[in-house]
Amino acid sequence: MDRIVVIQKAEIKDCIGIRRLIQELADYEKMPQGPKICHKTLEKHGFGERIYYRCLVAVDESAEAGGEGRRLVGYALYHLNFTWRGRTVYMEDLYVSPAFRSKGIGTKLWKRLLKDAMDEGACHCIFSVLDWNVPSLDFYKSKGAEDLTASRGYQTFRIGKHAIQSIAASDMLAIDVRQASGDLTSIVAAYREMANELGRAHELQITESAGLTSSPAWCDLLLATSATGELLGFLLYCLSYSTWEGIQLYVKDVYVKPVHRRSKIASSLLRSLMQRGEALGCGRCDMVVAAGQEAALEFFRHHQAVNLSEAEGWVHMMLERLHMEAVIYS
Structure with missing residues (x-):
């Protein structure tokens, strides 16, 4: 039949x-x-x-x-x-x-x-x-x-549950980290700065409205600001889903303005994200890093991220x- x-x-x-x-x-x-x-x-x-x-x-x-x-x-x-x-x-x-x-x-x-x-x-x-x-x-x-793993050296990294809990409980500098709320003009400007720094300004397609204000949001933002309100850096992430463990975090981009680097701002942003992930019961946080981005590779390894492309053979496409x-x- x-x-x-x-x-x-x-x-x-x-x-x-x-x-x-x-x-x-x-x-x-x-x-x-x-x-x-x-x-x-x-x-x-x-x-x-x-x-x-x-x-x-x-x-x-x-x-x-x-x-x-x-x-x-x-x-x-x-x-x-x-x-x-x-x-x-x-x-x-x-x-x-x-x-x-x-x-x-x-x-x-x-x-x-x-x-x-x-x-x-x-x-x-x-x-x-x-x-x-x-x-x-x-x-x-x-x-x-x-x-992308073969052509651009993209590697998949994962921060596991115990590392999420450890980072969430860590001590950080007193930097104001908050969810984005109507500050999309500043974040687009920061993205332009990041794209220019990487020589990829022609690829930038983010705007003040696309994806960031839909309901439910396609992604969310954490902003690190100074006491005067200056944008120091941001972390773009989404709540993704694993058919093994349920809700999980997915870091899309972490960026700190060059003049403010080496100030643990990125670590403070990641800590805030891990706290939200822990509250939601997330068992893992994934991210993709391209070969040659040594600062990013060092940052995520320092925060206990495991390279799944090496450990399990995942290819990013x-x-x-x-x-x-x-x-x-x-």
């Missing part, structure tokens, strides 16, 4: 099936003990008061409903965030059960994810793949995705908007 598989937005009743597929993916990635959350956590974080992730599911409509409701044979879980180049979508998981592979289901899930993200203004898609997963790497590259459109309409 021919199977009828359709792509739909996940519903709360799908969380049992999504959790089963998450475990299948963890088994495939040779990390069976990885997932710590249950389907109730997925229900709370995906369909509660605040939405921390979005999910598409592949439904086998020719199968009889079992104890988990609709029979799910694949899923794509993602969240929306922001970089200095504008809005972006981070694809956390894309998975299809083995019996349903080579039928175009994974491509259909990805197309729908990209279209939904582009409809909300995303300019590119970010995701990670294990370096031993050659079929997936080859597939994404064939669609125009760039291996990006699909630009032009290639997103090509995938959608192919």
